[in-house]
Amino acid sequence: MPDPVLIICPRCTTTNRVPQERLGAGGKCGRCGGPLFDAHAIALGALNFDAHLSKSGIPLLVDFWATWCGPCRQMAPAFEAAASQLEPYVRLGKLDTEAEQAIASRFGIRSIPTMILFRGGKEVARQSGAMPAGAIVNWVRQLLTA
Numbered sequence: 001m002p003d004p005v006l007i008i009c010p011r012c013t014t015t016n017r018v019p020q021e022r023l024g025a026g027g028k029c030g031r032c033g034g035p036l037f038d039a040h041a042i043a044l045g046a047l048n049f050d051a052h053l054s055k056s057g058i059p060l061l062v063d064f065w066a067t068w069c070g071p072c073r074q075m076a077p078a079f080e081a082a083a084s085q086l087e088p089y090v091r092l093g094k095l096d097t098e099a100e101q102a103i104a105s106r107f108g109i110r111s112i113p114t115m116i117l118f119r120g121g122k123e124v125a126r127q128s129g130a131m132p133a134g135a136i137v138n139w140v141r142q143l144l145t146a
Contacts, residue, residue: 081133
């Protein structure tokens with residue numbers, strides 16, 4: 001029997017063990033009872049970023065953005081739409097670079113929007129500039145099947 005996948009709760013950051021064959025069923029957090037996936041990108045910050053980055057058993061796609069950035073606001077609905085297509089096999093999160101400057105600096109974010117795909121806590125690829133939902137989904141799927 002395959003090992004369970006570790007999924008971090010988007011609400012309370014508890015680590016949950018989900019059998020691989022049940023990953024597509026979503027599931028609920030064993031601590032807070034909230035859904036582990038709801039087809040939306042989660043807000044990332046100092047309190048939850050590292051848990052999702054290093055403890056999760058699924059890849060993490062982060063949109064580094066800022067409220068004042070027009071292309072970031074333009075891409076936001078596309079990123080949300082991509083979440084509904086990529087979950088539960090990829091967690092999507094948004095990190096406000098103005099509110100979380102230390103994290104943005106840690107990853108050398110120089111322009112926004114920038115998306116970084118992480119797997120096992122390590123950067124797999126990055127893409128700067130706004131993209132439509134279909135392009136985001138295709139980009140991630142190509143990287144994960146390569």
